[in-house]
Amino acid sequence: MSTALKHTPLHSAHLQAGAKMVDFGGWDMPVSYGSQIEEHHTVRRAAGMFDVSHMLNVDVRGKVAAASTSAEAQDAATGEQGVRAFLSRLLANDVAKLTVPGKALYACMLKPDGGVIDDLIVYFFDETNWRLVVNAGTADKDIAWMQQVARDEGFEVQIEPRRDLAMIAVQGPQAREKLWAARPHWKAPTEQLAAFNGVYIDADTLVARTGYTGEDGFEVVLPATQVGAFWDDLVSQGVLPCGLGARDTLRLEAGMNLYGQEMNEQVNPLISGLSWTVSFKNPDRRFIGRDALEAITPDQTLVGIKLLERGVMRAHMKLRSAQGDGELTSGSMSPTMGVSIGMARVPLGLQPGDAVEVEMRGKWMPAEVVKMPFVRNGKISV
Structure with missing residues (x-):
């Protein structure tokens, strides 16, 4: 009921x-x-x-x-x-x-x-x-x-x-x-x-x-x-x-x-x-x-992720990097930036600029770690 x-x-x-x-x-x-x-x-x-x-x-x-x-x-x-x-x-x-x-x-x-x-x-x-x-x-x-x-x-x-x-x-x-x-x-x-x-x-x-x-x-x-x-x-x-x-x-x-x-x-x-x-x-x-x-x-941290190709990241998508595996906690298309962005829980040590890959429909797509916030007071900051 x-x-x-x-x-x-x-x-x-x-x-x-x-x-x-x-x-x-x-x-x-x-x-x-x-x-x-x-x-x-x-x-x-x-x-x-x-x-x-x-x-x-x-x-x-x-x-x-x-x-x-x-x-x-x-x-x-x-x-x-x-x-x-x-x-x-x-x-x-x-x-x-x-x-x-x-x-x-x-x-x-x-x-x-x-x-x-x-x-x-x-x-x-x-x-x-x-x-x-x-x-x-x-x-x-x-x-x-x-x-x-x-x-x-x-x-x-x-x-x-x-x-x-x-x-x-x-x-x-x-x-x-x-x-x-x-x-x-x-x-x-x-x-x-x-x-x-x-x-x-x-x-x-x-x-x-x-x-x-x-x-x-x-x-x-x-x-x-x-x-x-x-x-x-x-x-x-x-x-x-x-x-x-x-x-x-x-x-x-x-x-x-x-x-x-x-x-x-x-x-x-x-x-x-x-x-x-x-x-x-x-x-x-x-x-x-x-x-x-x-x-x-702590052996994990939360970072910003920017997708480098077309597509839309979503929560719970898997992520891999040279430091180890992680997972998207949030993901969407950014209307302000025109690309997909997300947050991910990843192994400690990943830094802004580091390359990662996100699994989307069985394919590993290139992305990168970026500093948050992505946008503040109307301006893109990454």
Whole structure:
């Protein structure tokens, strides 16, 4: 018996716009609204937007927050059982880096054996008020894991999934101006926002300078009841609705990992190009998975691959090199570059410029290792 797909608050808007819908992590989501290539190029050259309301915003608060704002309460919130201590234990990246309200950090949540439960963004607002943004397909297990860690290890935190919120990513070189045209009163609080920072416009509207495309722009979280009007206002300003197809080619060009492809519960961050997100700096911070990672000597790494002949690389294709064998984790045609690109897990030691071969329909095709990102801010970098 099949389970009904979940719908975001913009589902009817996608259907009215003629979107081609697909099952994505149990959600009925638009893969494109017509031309995936046009959507991709529009984000690189102007401004496009994505419904990312299937992703889950999760508020993590200190239990003392509502009871008191006294100095003693603040001390309790930041102490051994507070939110910061909880997230310090939960995440492989170090939330000690977050001291300025609104600052965000990309991090992985690991199993004790070092496998990746999910990759996420964590925001700091004050010591008793934090937010995580987690992937759609992993949201339920993420919440269960957080609650288990809090319960088993005695952390005094409240974990609140915010399904009452929706989220739109507005991306591209014209994204900021188009957003301000749609919401002029948002310009003042967001104009000076640095990358990977967010600001609350009101109690439930968060605008963050983040994204998943390699372009500038904002991700906007707002009440689900308001998202339809916001979407329509952006359309009226010439922001093109874009689907998951363009989102995938954009993130691949930007060299950004996708959960379930570059990493998962069986694959640790050290061989997923994510060692930069694992902070071993503080020897006293025993985050979950640290012991396992410290015992690992990685013999693989994640690299960019460019195909040198016609064809399209795909995930799970085999790769061979002078250093040994590997496998594509992601692959597609790059609309910006006009060639096929991919990411591959390969033996340690392969360097940009090294020759490799990719098996495609029984033939070994020439390719080369390249430095990522392939494209950033509209410009080809390889």
